[in-house]
Amino acid sequence: MNGRRVTFGGTQPPPQEMPTHSDLEPEPTSSQSLLTDRRSFSQAVVIAPPNPVAAPESKLTLRNVCKNFHTKTGKFNAVQDINVEVQAGEFLCIVGPSGCGKSTLLNIIAGLEKPDEGQALVNGRPIVGPGTDRVVIFQELALFPWLTVLKNVEFGLRMKGVGKREREEKALHFLKMVHLTRFSRCYVHELSGGMKQRVALARALAIDPEILLMDEPFAALDAQTRDILHEELQEIWAATRKTIVFVTHNVREAACLGDRVLVFSTHPGRIKREIEIRYARPRRLEDPNLVAFSKSIVAELKAEVEKVAQEELDYDWRTGEKKPVLRPRDHDVGSGI
Ligand SMILES: Nc1ncnc2c1ncn2[C@@H]1O[C@H](COP(=O)(O)OP(=O)(O)OP(=O)(O)O)[C@@H](O)[C@H]1O
Ligand SMILES: [Mg+2]
Numbered sequence: 001m002n003g004r005r006v007t008f009g010g011t012q013p014p015p016q017e018m019p020t021h022s023d024l025e026p027e028p029t030s031s032q033s034l035l036t037d038r039r040s041f042s043q044a045v046v047i048a049p050p051n052p053v054a055a056p057e058s059k060l061t062l063r064n065v066c067k068n069f070h071t072k073t074g075k076f077n078a079v080q081d082i083n084v085e086v087q088a089g090e091f092l093c094i095v096g097p098s099g100c101g102k103s104t105l106l107n108i109i110a111g112l113e114k115p116d117e118g119q120a121l122v123n124g125r126p127i128v129g130p131g132t133d134r135v136v137i138f139q140e141l142a143l144f145p146w147l148t149v150l151k152n153v154e155f156g157l158r159m160k161g162v163g164k165r166e167r168e169e170k171a172l173h174f175l176k177m178v179h180l181t182r183f184s185r186c187y188v189h190e191l192s193g194g195m196k197q198r199v200a201l202a203r204a205l206a207i208d209p210e211i212l213l214m215d216e217p218f219a220a221l222d223a224q225t226r227d228i229l230h231e232e233l234q235e236i237w238a239a240t241r242k243t244i245v246f247v248t249h250n251v252r253e254a255a256c257l258g259d260r261v262l263v264f265s266t267h268p269g270r271i272k273r274e275i276e277i278r279y280a281r282p283r284r285l286e287d288p289n290l291v292a293f294s295k296s297i298v299a300e301l302k303a304e305v306e307k308v309a310q311e312e313l314d315y316d317w318r319t320g321e322k323k324p325v326l327r328p329r330d331h332d333v334g335s336g337i
Pocket of ligand 1: 069070071076078096097098099100101102103104105249267
């Protein structure tokens, strides 16, 4: 692991070495906590031991992964030196500023891109291309408007050659899991955004992938729908124990969903920090501890966001004519906090 590794929540003994970051301290709150351990936040933060080298049981391994793109202006280093081990059944979240290579990394895991250096492995075997063991759910859905909800969910099963009766049974099972049985005969245009995301989730689950890759799947949804889907996703994850890699700009969403959060630095994307989150589940976005925790990560990301802003707004930035006021929400990192 390249970044520093810390843990939030859980029942570890007080750390020998406390983090020096004062921004890891939460704001005091009298509200009920979801912490399994009621000690103060700072006591619940420990520096975890260094990540072990590729444990054999890892579901997913990224080892020294680098990816370059060749553009008109030359070679562009999108991600650099990424080392990650994801265990079976783990829920891993990735947060980082725009353009830091989150989607690039997800595409490498999906087999849609190849790393220029390093290795990407599933169950210890190199990823050589897309496969039904990994399914991606994007923000922009790829549902078929000419098919009913049921037929959309059946689609992957049909591609796998599953017979009519079995695929209908399976599709209905997963539609029930996402609470859409009633809409099975509807067409996609008859559904709300949140319902469409549920269909995409049911379709992905129906083909029983080992790893679910989610690239900002809820980014376009309103806050209430997002809240509901967070709860549902946690329920589904608890029921299926799928390995999930979830990319988001929203730090609080990452803290709410993840067992672990990888915080990326701006490009070339590297892992700046790895944080284990051991709060009891189900978690809620509005939990004050998660809010405090997310603020601390946003504070840490601010430097990265500023770097992106310097590049994106370089003229104004350099001349100082119109110095932008940088708030995390301007760049969607940690938005919703
Ligand atoms: N096919 C490509 N050719 C050239 N450059 C690319 C290509 N794909 C991505 N990039 C560049 O690589 C960098 C990382 O892109 P990526 O889409 O992975 O970022 P991201 O972290 O997912 O950003 P966002 O949060 O905005 O979705 C960006 O600077 C992007 O312009
Ligand atoms: Mg992206």
